[in-house]
Amino acid sequence: MTELINGTGTGAGAGKGQGQGQGQGLSLVPKAEARQSLKDFKSDQEVRWCPGCGDYAILAAVQSFLPELGLKRENIVFVSGIGCSSRFPYYLNTYGVHSIHGRAPAIATGLAASRPDLSVWVITGDGDALSIGGNHLIHALRRNVNLNILLFNNRIYGLTKGQYSPTSEVGKITKSTPMGSLDKPFNPISLALGAEASFVARTLDSDRKHLQSVLREATAHRGASLVEIYQNCNIFNDNAFEPLKDPEVRDDITLKLEHGLPIASASKAVVRAADGGLEVVPRQSVDPARILVHDAHRPDPSVAFALSRLDEPAFEHVPIGIFRQVDRPSYDTLMAAQLEEAVAQKGQGDLAGLLTGGDTWRIG
Template sequence: MSDTLNGKGLALVPKTDAKQTLKDFKSDQEVRWCPGCGDYAILAAVQSFLPELGLRRENIVFVSGIGCSSRFPYYLDTYGFHSIHGRAPAIATGLASSRPDLSVWVITGDGDALSIGGNHLIHALRRNVNLNILLFNNRIYGLTKGQYSPTSEIGKITKSTPMGSLDKPFNPISLALGAEASFVARTIDSDRKHLQSVLREATAHRGTSLVEIYQNCNIFNDNAFEQLKDPEIRDDITLRLEHGQPIASASKAVVRAANGGLDVVPLAEAGDRVLVHDAHNPDPSVAFALSRLDEPAFEHVPIGIFRQVERPAYDTLMAEQLEEAVAQKGPGDLSDLLMGGDTWRIG
């Protein structure tokens, strides 16, 4: 197991001495998504990554909500919970807080997480519960057959917006940074190497990690991220975020703008002004500015870890508070609690 995976995020999760392979994490269920769906690539990447963790499968749990991505738990030979629409972060919070010996994952989509589940998502991020959230973003409602989602662009024509969407879309990275999430990253379904490198860092992180995964829905929103996959232009528009490294693509660079914000200029003109990425900066303002660089046009897109900082995890603080309460007041008794107040006899 790598040094990265020996991080604080897995410190309390039991390890296994048995050698594991991809096959150990494939369930006996038939994988059923539309042919060509980006979910297949993400599933394969996760299944081949999990053996690296060296964890007991009995101590890994995937919790999902509702949507195409939420079928994930069926296809992994770990524990899983296919929960209800938008509530996966709430259920995962309870699980992670009460069972620090588990590696807890949330699988969700842009519709599931950012519409009915928006409240639960931001509070899980704010609390910094020790869990990993994988947010599959295909900018459409796929399971319900092609309505616009909270990340669909303005003017998007769908079954539910025949004249074009009027909604300003959410930027999941900006939203997470606004909630002061301690780990925020973006990757893409078709780049397995990058996806798995982000997963390694997310898993080692103690607290909530949010990983937005650009995922293609080839039935209802095909080629939504084609620019990032086209070999002729992808290197020019992809701004790689690596801590301690200049933020640049093959032809562009990020620099400080005159107004104090960020700007993207031709690499040849940037000189020594190229911004060096600091993912560990406790101030999220620069990471937030980076998250806005792909708006309004999809001309340059930051990919990688936007923010990776340490702050106390909710479940750790809760455990310490419980220990303090027991030390001050004793272990308590459930029957005394139930019968300790006023009681009534009926009949």
């Protein structure tokens, strides 16, 4: 768990094995003058989701988490696209943009690149981010823009009343797939790692303690962070993640990802297979020395990618936690340096002179 002190990350998840840029995600964002509380971040808007929706739990977790950052509310911006999750900005007493379908990462990129004094968040869903918004998502991650992207994954289209989504499992029967979906679903974690995202994590809507611990690490990170949140849609895809929440089986299913610790659940462990890949074996049957120790700071994403594929047999075992947390230059920092270099070489630009210069021409 990371403590945020003046915009730097400290604690078990920060520092060791990371570059100097790590922990600077909030370093340029102005601090609030007075101590804040959850009440300061609640807007006056009526929260309008279906009763029992997992979005309520995520909203409550974020509202109670934001005060500990100690940032000015006018320097925090939540940008969303279209979908149930995209109502999020209405319910936070910060700045917000309810944008267009799939384009939240593009709009947020403009904000983050031009305003380093802002803490910029993207709120999106599996349909919004991975269908029409897939291109924008992967390029925001590839560029390593200084954004926090929260991807609510309920494996269904909820706002449009229950069609299958890019993360719905094969054979999923919905209003748009009455005989079962034929599509192999996206794995958001694998997709993010394939795009070379510098921070990738997975958590649950109902586990507030774990969700907030991941948010602390994500906000301390300088660059793009993607946090997949398994979120229950109790109307159109109820109990999709119930095994991970059931007290009787969750400890056996959940493979905990904590940097520097063995990757295991109560009854299972991750080891190197004979072919060099990863496999899950009964924990009691293996020498503890063989259990893979998690290295979230490993520059090569191949092991993190292999971990992301371990949940392919549906909910036999699911890795939960931070898959990757590495330091590399953020897009906005590189862009600012390039602009400074251009000014140093050529001086401040003259927009009026450009518009009236010799290369202009008229029509009519």
